Amino acid sequence: MRVLVVEDTDDVAGAIAASLSRAGYACDIAPDLAAAQAHVDVQEYDVVVLDINLPDGDGRDFLRGLRRGGDRTPVLMLSARFEVAARIDALDDGADDYLVKPFDLRELEARVRALVRRESGRAEGRIELGAMEYDPAAKAVRIAGQSVTMTRRELALLNLLLSHRGQIIAKERLFDGLFSFEEAEVGVNAVELYIARLRKKLVGSGVTIETHRGMGYRMCPSSEAG
Structure with a gap:
């Protein structure tokens, strides 16, 4: 399984990629929207982990672009915004899940597993x-x-x-x-x-x-x- 991590904070991106790599995922890191777009232009992903606040724009704009182009890759949105309205907006824009920073890497990994299961039509864990x-x-x-x-x-x-x-x-x-x-x-x-x-x-x-x-x-x- 291959995951794209779109996150501009180096230590956060590195920690996510390391955790998912230990779980058996191949991970690519994009520090901004331009790099994220370059990645999805040449590679298909099983899941995208996407931060909202990025140096060159809003992650939700990238998400909306994916959905307009017919890309249905599951997206787990990350944000420091914890209010309900922010989560609703992200989900309405096409996100499949939403995780508030700071988060436990074990929870992020579990949410990625759940998105992979859902995409493959599997409900069971084992x-x-x-x-x-x-x-x-x-x-x-x-x-x-x-x-x-x-x-x-x-x-x-x-x-x-x-x-x-x-x-x-x-x-x-x-x-x-x-x-x-x-x-x-x-x-x-x-x-x-x-x-x-x-x-x-x-x-x-x-x-x-x-x-x-x-x-x-x-x-x-x-x-x-x-």
């Missing part, structure tokens, strides 16, 4: 497939009741595949969800390495990651593998 259970909040994977240790990026890949289970996901889409612009030196073929690692971790789970040549990868129960 995901079960075959003999595997994945808890995104706890960053925990169990196979037949036994804990399986996974790296941050393996969890990110698992989350992406599970969010689109039964569907073929292009290698490039998986790459975008695993690596930020700061990691641009990593080639797209790195996805194959992480697919191989994840397959080893899922042995005995009853879950298969299919390779569809020239198209991408699909996760499904082994009984449905084609």
Whole structure:
């Protein structure tokens, strides 16, 4: 999953990106509206975390521009304004959620998870497939009741595949969800390495990651593998 953090305060932006990165999200940071626009012009995001007060304008103007252009990416609005009217205005402008500063990073992460679930049509927090259970909040994977240790990026890949289970996901889409612009030196073929690692971790789970040549990868129960 890939998140754009639009925030001009360096320590706040860094803390948000670090927290979300530990949770398995690839994060890009934009310190102003111009940088944010440059990012969305070339990259699709799963969630945008957007501050209202930015050096070159109001984040709500950026939000309205996204919505006018048909971009339905979930947006979590950040603001130091706590009055109800400010929240109503942001939500009416197209924000999907609103968080008042200062906030707990754990709450921000939970709200991002909820937006991702809603966008993918999932209501549940935990995901079960075959003999595997994945808890995104706890960053925990169990196979037949036994804990399986996974790296941050393996969890990110698992989350992406599970969010689109039964569907073929292009290698490039998986790459975008695993690596930020700061990691641009990593080639797209790195996805194959992480697919191989994840397959080893899922042995005995009853879950298969299919390779569809020239198209991408699909996760499904082994009984449905084609």
